[in-house]
Amino acid sequence: MNEVQPQTSATIRTRSTFWRRFTRHRMAVLGAVILTLLAAACFGATLVAPYPRDQQDLLLGPVAPSAEHWLGTDELGRDYLTEILYAGQVSMLLAISVALIATSIGVLIGAVAGYRGGWIDDLFMRVTDLFLVVPAIALLALALQGLGHSPLAIIIVLSLIGWTYIARVVRGQVLSLREREFIDAARVIGATDRQVLVRHVLPNLGGVIAVNVALAVAGTIIIESTLSFLGFGIQPPESSWGNMLSQASGLIGTPKVYLLYFPGLFILVTVLAVNFVGDGLRDALDPRSTASSASSRGYS
Amino acid sequence: MSALLEVRDLVKEYPVRRGLLRREIGSVKAVNGVSLTLERGRTLGLVGETGCGKSTVGRCLVRLVEPTSGAVYLDGENLTEMSGRDLRAARRRIQLVFQDPYASLDPRQSVGAIIAEPLHLHHLERGNEQARIANLLDLVGLSQSVRDQYPHELSGGQRQRVGIARALALEPEVIVLDEPVSALDVSIQAGVLNLLEELQQRLDLAYLFISHDLSVVRHVSHEVAVMYLGRIVERVDADRLYSSPKHPYTKAMLSAVPVPDPRIERSRQRIVLEGDLPSPLDLPGGCAFRSRCWKQTDRCAIGPSLIDEQGHAVACHHPELE
Numbered sequence: 001m002n003e004v005q006p007q008t009s010a011t012i013r014t015r016s017t018f019w020r021r022f023t024r025h026r027m028a029v030l031g032a033v034i035l036t037l038l039a040a041a042c043f044g045a046t047l048v049a050p051y052p053r054d055q056q057d058l059l060l061g062p063v064a065p066s067a068e069h070w071l072g073t074d075e076l077g078r079d080y081l082t083e084i085l086y087a088g089q090v091s092m093l094l095a096i097s098v099a100l101i102a103t104s105i106g107v108l109i110g111a112v113a114g115y116r117g118g119w120i121d122d123l124f125m126r127v128t129d130l131f132l133v134v135p136a137i138a139l140l141a142l143a144l145q146g147l148g149h150s151p152l153a154i155i156i157v158l159s160l161i162g163w164t165y166i167a168r169v170v171r172g173q174v175l176s177l178r179e180r181e182f183i184d185a186a187r188v189i190g191a192t193d194r195q196v197l198v199r200h201v202l203p204n205l206g207g208v209i210a211v212n213v214a215l216a217v218a219g220t221i222i223i224e225s226t227l228s229f230l231g232f233g234i235q236p237p238e239s240s241w242g243n244m245l246s247q248a249s250g251l252i253g254t255p256k257v258y259l260l261y262f263p264g265l266f267i268l269v270t271v272l273a274v275n276f277v278g279d280g281l282r283d284a285l286d287p288r289s290t291a292s293s294a295s296s297r298g299y300s
Numbered sequence: 301m302s303a304l305l306e307v308r309d310l311v312k313e314y315p316v317r318r319g320l321l322r323r324e325i326g327s328v329k330a331v332n333g334v335s336l337t338l339e340r341g342r343t344l345g346l347v348g349e350t351g352c353g354k355s356t357v358g359r360c361l362v363r364l365v366e367p368t369s370g371a372v373y374l375d376g377e378n379l380t381e382m383s384g385r386d387l388r389a390a391r392r393r394i395q396l397v398f399q400d401p402y403a404s405l406d407p408r409q410s411v412g413a414i415i416a417e418p419l420h421l422h423h424l425e426r427g428n429e430q431a432r433i434a435n436l437l438d439l440v441g442l443s444q445s446v447r448d449q450y451p452h453e454l455s456g457g458q459r460q461r462v463g464i465a466r467a468l469a470l471e472p473e474v475i476v477l478d479e480p481v482s483a484l485d486v487s488i489q490a491g492v493l494n495l496l497e498e499l500q501q502r503l504d505l506a507y508l509f510i511s512h513d514l515s516v517v518r519h520v521s522h523e524v525a526v527m528y529l530g531r532i533v534e535r536v537d538a539d540r541l542y543s544s545p546k547h548p549y550t551k552a553m554l555s556a557v558p559v560p561d562p563r564i565e566r567s568r569q570r571i572v573l574e575g576d577l578p579s580p581l582d583l584p585g586g587c588a589f590r591s592r593c594w595k596q597t598d599r600c601a602i603g604p605s606l607i608d609e610q611g612h613a614v615a616c617h618h619p620e621l622e
Contacts, residue, residue: 181403
């Protein structure tokens with residue numbers, strides 16, 4: 001009818017508003033920066049670490065933090081910072097994999113159960129209950145006894161146990177989303193079940209999913225420490241923040257107790273940063289959080 | 301068989317379950333044998349009070365609700381028997397505009413994405429999707445700048461225009477308007493109603509206009525059907541319905557519409573209906589209105605059917621005289 005001005009495609013704008021909303025969240029930006037630096041340091045440890053991996057200096061022995069060894073050394077004279085960075089590779093990889101896999105399983109099961117309802121819902125939710133009632137630690141210990149203690153085994157086992165919570169949350173959300181009128185509207189214009197799920201249900205779960213991934217990353221790091229402490233986690237000589245923590249726990253009450261604090265500090269900072277990023281993502285994924293005063297713009 | 305849309309004996313029952321075992325103890329007949337016809341370029345108003353089943357009729361037409369029995373013919377093809385690919389194709393021809401323009405728009409989609417979605421679903425982009433969106437925005441009187449906005453940033457009237465644009469994207473022949481203006485401010489209603497009339501003339505659309513607002517229905521409809529508890533009790537062209545209603549229920553309803561002139565308003569005779577709606581679980585046999593009707597006699601226990609006399613159909617044993 002009138003002139004048709006070439007517009008930037010809607011997706012590009014969506015992405016830029018997403019970025020704007022995310023950067024408004026200062027703690028989220030800070031969290032993202034910290035996480036990026038930590039990840040870069042850990043995965044680039046071969047370049048960044050002050051000493052080669054596992055380089056022992058038996059004559060030196062354990063020393064307190066100093067200019068040469070920022071975080072000190074352990075009994076075998078290995079640089080503790082170097083060790084923490086390499087251990088971080090395992091911990092981060094593990095946490096991110098478990099968080100993504102467990103969330104994907106949970107979202108899939110929860111969304112299908114909530115959307116389909118009926119016997120599928122009953123079946124899926126009873127299975128979820130089953131996972132929830134069995135004590136996770138006992139199950140983990142048992143499973144890892146059988147599968148061994150490799151990082152891969154731990155990822156598989158933690159993922160298979162971790163999906164239940166998000167499945168329940170997503171099911172509840174989908175149950176309420178399903179009754180919303182825009183879902184009916186999508187059916188009227190001809191969307192199939194799958195298209196409704198992908199185009200309307202999942203995008204509206206974005207915030208819940210983002211928060212859950214963040215929680216799961218944090219939770220996994222902590223569970224992995226617990227497992228290591230109990231002797232079911234990553235085993236030496238392979239190291240993770242969790243098992244460094246558990247190894248250093250014997251030092252409580254000695255002057256070398258700082259060896260306990262450092263891995264703990266790395267865990268704490270990572271968990272906090274991930275949670276802030278999760279919060280920021282949740283807000284950024286919700287168009288309503290912009291709340292710009294546009295109620296009467298563009299009426300012709 | 302010439303009508304564009306023909307509805308025959310539409311029935312929708314909802315099972316009622318009680319108790320621990322969810323045993324079926326009966327059913328509610330939300331729609332109880334409704335028949336309608338609608339011609340191209342015409343508007344049929346469907347009025348009735350809340351819960352009379354008028355929205356259920358609309359939802360059955362677009363198959364959001366599966367009718368228990370009855371048939372919906374679009375150009376002679378039975379929509380109720382379609383599935384899969386045929387149904388998808390038929391959906392292009394009959395669309396629905398929802399009552400609540402906020403609830404019926406996905407809060408996570410921009411206006412452009414909402415209007416483009418039907419095009420994507422039916423693979424109608426034809427390479428000039430942007431031009432098509434611009435065209436649709438223009439058609440419903442929205443400026444191009446709303447394209448990148450989200451539903452919560454728009455006013456009620458703008459949202460409803462987006463809903464209309466989405467329905468128009470598939471170039472339908474019939475649009476079911478389910479209380480399209482009742483969620484809007486009165487000042488906005490007129491604008492949307494005028495838009496609908498303009499679109500009808502331009503695109504030769506047929507409307508099923510569902511509303512409980514008699515004055516709005518009078519304004520837009522060529523013909524009006526009055527529903528009471530799942531049945532059509534009176535059907536006639538709009539002018540005759542308002543000047544000489546035959547069914548006591550219609551008469552009572554019309555008498556309740558306020559008149560803007562205070563002098564007439566004061567002298568106006570109002571018919572106040574006694575009693576409540578009977579429970580839809582336990583409908584009285586015969587005329588459903590007889591429990592509240594001042595004219596009811598023993599005859600009313602045996603159902604009056606909708607009888608058409610010179611284009612004025614009424615289901616009553618004691619109709620008002622013209």
